[in-house]
Amino acid sequence: MTKVLVTGGCGFVGTNLVSYLLDHSNWSISVIDDLSEGKFEYLTSIDNFDDKRISFVQGDVREEEDVEKAMDGCDHVVHLAAKTDVISSINNPFDDADVNIMGTLNVLETALRQGTTRFVLASSAAPLGEQEQPVNELKVPSPLSPYGASKLAGEGYCSAYAGSHGLNTVALRFSNVYGPNSWHKGSAVALFIKQILDGHTPIIFGSGEQTRDFVHTEDISQAIHLSLTRELPANYELFQLGTGVETSVDQLYSIIKKYLNQNDIDVPDAIHGEERPGEIFKSFCDISRASKVLGYEPVIDIEEGIASTIQWFLENYSS
Numbered sequence: 202m203t204k205v206l207v208t209g210g211c212g213f214v215g216t217n218l219v220s221y222l223l224d225h226s227n228w229s230i231s232v233i234d235d236l237s238e239g240k241f242e243y244l245t246s247i248d249n250f251d252d253k254r255i256s257f258v259q260g261d262v263r264e265e266e267d268v269e270k271a272m273d274g275c276d277h278v279v280h281l282a283a284k285t286d287v288i289s290s291i292n293n294p295f296d297d298a299d300v301n302i303m304g305t306l307n308v309l310e311t312a313l314r315q316g317t318t319r320f321v322l323a324s325s326a327a328p329l330g331e332q333e334q335p336v337n338e339l340k341v342p343s344p345l346s347p348y349g350a351s352k353l354a355g356e357g358y359c360s361a362y363a364g365s366h367g368l369n370t371v372a373l374r375f376s377n378v379y380g381p382n383s384w385h386k387g388s389a390v391a392l393f394i395k396q397i398l399d400g401h402t403p404i405i406f407g408s409g410e411q412t413r414d415f416v417h418t419e420d421i422s423q424a425i426h427l428s429l430t431r432e433l434p435a436n437y438e439l440f441q442l443g444t445g446v447e448t449s450v451d452q453l454y455s456i457i458k459k460y461l462n463q464n465d466i467d468v469p470d471a472i473h474g475e476e477r478p479g480e481i482f483k484s485f486c487d488i489s490r491a492s493k494v495l496g497y498e499p500v501i502d503i504e505e506g507i508a509s510t511i512q513w514f515l516e517n518y519s520s
């Protein structure tokens with residue numbers, strides 16, 4: 202039976218991916234996470250471990266022994282564990298680089314030693330920096346933050362391990378992901394919902410006209426699954442992933458407001474604050490390559506995705 206290692210598998214994207222793989226495959230899943238951000242309860246809320254399809258190692262992706270143990274017998278690797286906060290990366294670039302570069306290198310080395318057949322890296326739109334939109338795989342990267350730089354280094358090592366050792370690697374540049382199990386996240390969707398439920402008035406940094414490509418975890422999980430199972434043209438592949446739809450932060454706020462109002466929750470108008478350094482103004486992506494090569498097709502539109510994410514928060518969130 203196929204076995205896959207999910208690093209960072211107690212985090213937001215990780216737990217949603219584990220849930221998707223339980224439903225869409227018969228694979229067994231090994232999870233490694235140091236629980237610095239993710240929650241073990243997210244995993245236990247989706248599976249009771251009774252049929253032993255999931256195993257868990259609490260460990261650090263920078264530690265050879267921890268990764269060896271978690272990867273034992275795995276056919277594939279999905280490397281999600283990372284420092285993910287742009288602002289923290291500006292304040293603490295060494296911490297960001299340590300986990301995102303050295304951690305990735307350690308997981309790649311172990312994947313090579315253990316003879317795994319495919320390695321999927323979670324990258325981001327952050328390596329690209331400010332670009333004419335929509336972005337695609339041909340744009341020349343120019344990161345605005347250390348986080349963008351460390352994610353770009355991860356892509357570089359995936360390409361290098363394919364080129365030097367023939368390891369089959371795929372880097373997926375996620376746009377802004379939202380969905381359930383995002384209680385601990387500081388990204389726009391989770392933050393706005395938490396602030397409103399806590400009775401605070403959210404601050405939109407900048408004019409509110411800045412745009413993002415908000416993509417639901419179900420669609421990201423679909424793309425990861427396809428990246429592990431499809432025949433691919435080259436042994437290093439890079440895909441831009443999102444929905445292809447541009448939404449401004451002000452529009453997002455209105456959608457959140459609409460669905461919270463439908464649940465009888467009052468929503469204040471957001472305050473507009475100063476723009477944050479290192480953040481991209483406009484961002485959405487061209488997903489045509491992922492559609493053509495992977496057969497990727499996002500199925501959750503923003504209204505449906507926000508409605509179900511709000512439902513998850515209403516059922517699970519307590520401040």
Ligand SMILES: NC(=O)c1ccc[n+]([C@@H]2O[C@H](COP(=O)([O-])OP(=O)(O)OC[C@H]3O[C@@H](n4cnc5c(N)ncnc54)[C@H](O)[C@@H]3O)[C@@H](O)[C@H]2O)c1
Pocket residue numbers: 208209210211212213214215233234235236237238239240260261262263280281282283284285300304323324325326374375376377378379388
């Ligand atoms: N959420 C998004 O919008 C988004 C966008 C682009 C890219 N990504 C990428 O997707 C991946 C997953 O992000 P997420 O949003 O689920 O973040 P997350 O913080 O929820 O998940 C990351 C997980 O990695 C774990 N982790 C951190 N350092 C570790 C270490 N040294 N060893 C072991 N585990 C460690 C954390 O505890 C956490 O559970 C990351 O690589 C991130 O850069 C996310």
